[in-house]
Amino acid sequence: MIDIQLIRDNSAEVIRRYEVRNFDATGPVNRIKELDATRRQTQKQLDDTLAEGNAIAREIGQLFKTGRSSEAAALKEQSLLLKQRAKDLQEQLDMAAKELSETMTGLPMLPHHSVPPGTTEADNEIVHTEGDLPGLFNNAVPHWELAGKYDIIDFEAGTKVTGSGFPIYKGKGARLQRALISFFLDEAAQAGYTEYQPPLLVNADSAFGTGQLPDKDGQMYHVPSDNLYLIPTSEVPVTNIFRDMILNEKDLPVKCTAHSVCFRREAGSYGKDVRGLNRLHQFDKVEIVQVTHPEKSYQALDEMVNYVTTLLQKLELPFRVARLCGGDLGFAAALTYDMEVYSAAQKRWLEVSSISNFETYQAQRMKLRFRSQDGKNLLAHTLNGSALALPRIMAALLENNQSEEGISIPAALQKYTGFAIIS
RNA sequence: GGAGAGAUGGCAGAGUGGUCGAUUGCGGCGGUCUUGAAAACCGUUGAGGUGUAACAGCCUCCGGGGGUUCGAAUCCCUCUCUCUCCGCCA
Numbered sequence: 001m002i003d004i005q006l007i008r009d010n011s012a013e014v015i016r017r018y019e020v021r022n023f024d025a026t027g028p029v030n031r032i033k034e035l036d037a038t039r040r041q042t043q044k045q046l047d048d049t050l051a052e053g054n055a056i057a058r059e060i061g062q063l064f065k066t067g068r069s070s071e072a073a074a075l076k077e078q079s080l081l082l083k084q085r086a087k088d089l090q091e092q093l094d095m096a097a098k099e100l101s102e103t104m105t106g107l108p109m110l111p112h113h114s115v116p117p118g119t120t121e122a123d124n125e126i127v128h129t130e131g132d133l134p135g136l137f138n139n140a141v142p143h144w145e146l147a148g149k150y151d152i153i154d155f156e157a158g159t160k161v162t163g164s165g166f167p168i169y170k171g172k173g174a175r176l177q178r179a180l181i182s183f184f185l186d187e188a189a190q191a192g193y194t195e196y197q198p199p200l201l202v203n204a205d206s207a208f209g210t211g212q213l214p215d216k217d218g219q220m221y222h223v224p225s226d227n228l229y230l231i232p233t234s235e236v237p238v239t240n241i242f243r244d245m246i247l248n249e250k251d252l253p254v255k256c257t258a259h260s261v262c263f264r265r266e267a268g269s270y271g272k273d274v275r276g277l278n279r280l281h282q283f284d285k286v287e288i289v290q291v292t293h294p295e296k297s298y299q300a301l302d303e304m305v306n307y308v309t310t311l312l313q314k315l316e317l318p319f320r321v322a323r324l325c326g327g328d329l330g331f332a333a334a335l336t337y338d339m340e341v342y343s344a345a346q347k348r349w350l351e352v353s354s355i356s357n358f359e360t361y362q363a364q365r366m367k368l369r370f371r372s373q374d375g376k377n378l379l380a381h382t383l384n385g386s387a388l389a390l391p392r393i394m395a396a397l398l399e400n401n402q403s404e405e406g407i408s409i410p411a412a413l414q415k416y417t418g419f420a421i422i423s
Numbered sequence: 424g425g426a427g428a429g430a431u432g433g434c435a436g437a438g439u440g441g442u443c444g445a446u447u448g449c450g451g452c453g454g455u456c457u458u459g460a461a462a463a464c465c466g467u468u469g470a471g472g473u474g475u476a477a478c479a480g481c482c483u484c485c486g487g488g489g490g491u492u493c494g495a496a497u498c499c500c501u502c503u504c505u506c507u508c509c510g511c512c513a
Contacts, residue, residue, distance in 0.1 A: 040472090040473070043472065043473060043482080044473060044474085044481095044482090046482075047472085047474095047481060047482040048481080048482085049482095050482060050483085051481055053493085053494090054442095054482090054494085056493070056494090057494040058441075058442065058494080060493050061441040061493085061494070062441085064441075064493095072493070073493095075493065076493045077493090078493085079493040079494085080493075082493095083493085246470090377470080
């Protein structure tokens with residue numbers, strides 16, 4: 001949710017900035033201005049009515065105290081009239097406030113100035129590429145074949161036990177998965193992130209706070225008997241730890257990391273996107289989350305991109321960094337960098353991390369504030385990124401490191417796996 | 424799942440229909456004292472909205488929602504959550 005003050009101050013500028021998302025905000029913005037004015041005006045009338053009622057009630061109290069209760073009848077009648085008027089005004093106010101809130105939450109985050117124009121991922125701006133692009137991988141076998149060859153991931157068993165998109169890792173495959181989780185968590189701890197183990201189910205308030213509800217309702221698994229949602233990412237429980245909080249400025253930035261299993265319904269996905277490990281209903285991910293001072297959030301975003309870069313370097317995977325264009329930018333994000341690794345057999349880039357600055361979008365929804373040095377309560381900025389999502393890292397490791405002898409494990413991981421090769 | 428108790432400001436804990444946004448203690452902040460610190464003493468200290476040049480003023484909020492009343496933190500209904508006991512159980 002954007003700050004309504006921006007619309008009050010300069011609505012034309014707001015509309016202009018939305019253009020990079022290919023979004024015409026004229027209608028909603030003008031409606032918001034109307035509703036905002038109505039709301040304030042009605043609020044004033046209501047307050048005055050209530051003030052008058054309070055004065056009369058006090059007066060009646062005095063009459064009772066001094067034993068002149070018989071004189072209160074006229075005042076009581078007047079009070080009842082005011083009460084009815086207040087009720088009507090309250091209804092008007094509620095209607096305006098409700099529509100205002102709905103219209104506000106219907107607006108995506110204002111894009112950062114650096115967001116490039118464009119409509120699809122083809123328009124994303126590649127800001128960095130690193131590592132040897134493996135031309136030598138002409139005979140590379142895709143990971144779903146390697147998985148069977150070395151008996152490390154059983155897709156069929158997963159389909160039988162649950163359904164498609166729920167693979168079962170086995171033997172060295174399971175061990176490699178566990179190694180990656182430990183590696184990522186240890187690295188994050190070293191970079192100053194505090195480790196959390198959050199719940200995998202969240203309530204509706206939390207899902208609203210980070211922006212999954214109401215818009216991405218269908219992407220989450222829902223448990224109706226308890227009205228809880230399986231988390232699509234640990235961003236949801238971790239960021240919501242700070243919901244309805246006023247932090248001290250000196251406690252910023254807050255840096256958290258968490259491993260969790262993630263659940264996504266992925267309704268509407270098909271084809272090569274869902275082959276093998278490319279897109280799953282259940283997968284593991286280590287996430288990093290920051291809550292920062294508004295003036296330092298872009299510095300934090302750069303720091304997070306740099307941090308994920310070091311992970312990919314240690315895993316010796318070729319990768320590139322893309323700044324998402326307006327059309328590809330998520331609803332809640334002001335600026336997002338995608339990190340993509342090259343997958344030798346599929347010969348394409350796989351997104352393994354998405355690092356976003358939400359500015360006040362989530363903070364506004366969850367009332368996450370901090371007390372500044374001059375005593376004001378201001379909205380904080382929230383950011384998060386994958387560091388990293390496991391399945392596609394696994395896919396790239398398998399495909400890129402294959403040889404006649406087997407699949408070699410990057411040096412940085414060997415102390416976690418306890419083996420150097422899968423053969 | 425069954426029975427009972429409870430939910431008040433950062434925390435602890437009063438308040439049971441009429442200036443109660445709420446006594447008090449702790450904590451926090453500012454000050455006096457001190458070379459400095461501690462102790463002591465004095466003052467200050469919730470959030471949101473509206474309003475103002477800035478103050479002031481006004482409104483709302485005592486877990487959520489609804490009701491009774493001229494007037495509710497206080498009475499009634501309902502939901503949620505927490506605690507204790509029993510049952511079940513990794």
